[in-house]
Amino acid sequence: MDWNNLRYLVEFKRTGTLLAVAKRLEVDATTVSRRIRSLEASFGLDVLERGPDGNLVLTEAGVRAAAQAEQIDQLVADLQGDLVDAKHRVTGVVHLSAVPMLVKRILIPQIAIFSAKYPELTLHLNADNRNFCLTNRETDVALRLGRPTEGGHSLKAYRVGLMTHAVFAPEALSGDAVDRLSWLGYQHEMQNLPQARWMEDNVAGLGGEFASTRFYDADTAIEAVAAGLGKTVLPCLVGQKDARLQQASEPLPDLFREAWLIHRAEDAKLARIQVVCQWLADLFRGNQCDAAKPI
Structure with a gap:
């Protein structure tokens, strides 16, 4: 029949x-x-x-x-x-990876609002400086501070913004006190960070000197600044959100980092992937960043 x-x-x-x-x-x-x-x-x-x-x-x-x-x-x-x-229907699990600084300073403060909007969606946050592999399904969505180089057509990538940087110091200090502060730099193996390179290239010319303590990651450097140990260069969207810090310079014209959002191309039509990517793009767009553009 x-x-x-x-x-x-x-x-x-x-x-x-x-x-x-x-x-x-x-x-x-x-x-x-x-x-x-x-x-x-x-x-x-x-x-x-x-x-x-x-x-x-x-x-x-x-x-x-x-x-x-x-x-x-x-x-x-x-x-x-x-x-x-x-x-x-927005349901299921999404594994999201990003460097600890972004997870702690940008994502976590907004998680409650996002979860209330999508109660059936579970986010697994992976805060790590290493790049999780999307093609091997170590993560579903990755937020990277740099243009992706792997994956080819199997991945879909968006530039969600340009992260401007500025000098940040402890909130309570006056201008003269900020000028006298030592600079908080990074350990030798982290000199590849754009903000670390900028300080190595410019601190001496500004008449400053580095503190005797150096740090491995930006998240620890933030805590050091808040504790009054010195000043350092940070992304504006991170430093401006910390009430313990003050922005002590205009955005540095020669220092910025691209923020990229990556997921598997085959997942592009999944509702849970779409809402997570839109949420992340909106977070950066609301922090003086360019609108998301696919490549």
Whole structure:
């Protein structure tokens, strides 16, 4: 039996004429008649007959078949509706990785608002300086401070903003006291950081000197500044959000970092991936960053 033929029987039950069925299903009357005859051949029974007035009506077998076929039609419609809902329903788990500074200073303060909006979505936050591999499914979404170089067409990447930088000092100090502060630099193995390189290139020319203590990551440097140990260069969107710090310079024109958002191309249509990516793009857009642009 061709299950598609049952649609014609169901529509005949609903409309009462072959012409009405043809109009409803957007076919010609000949097609409707052929489908009905094919259905009768598969049943070995007539489903239509001529009534006393000469018009076609359902036989007893046709009435039973149409009633059950209508239930099947409704089940299929319900299934299609459920699948559409599931496609757009924001649920499941998303693994999100970023450097600790961004996780702690940008993401975590906004998690409660995001979770309240999407209560069925679970975020697994991976705060780590290493780059988790998306193609090996170590993470689902990665927030990176630099243009991605791996993955090719298997990954989709967006630049969500340009992170400007400035000098930050303890909040309570006056201008003269800030000028006298030592600079908080980074350990030798972290000299690849743009803010570390900028300080190495410029501190001496500014008449400053480095403190005897050096740090491995920006998150620890922030705590050192807050504790009054010195001043350092930080991303504006991070330093400006910390009430313990004050911005002690204009944004440095020759120092910025690109923020990139990456996920697997095959996941682009998943609702949970879409809402996480939009949330992250909005966070950066709200911090003087460029709108997200795909590549």
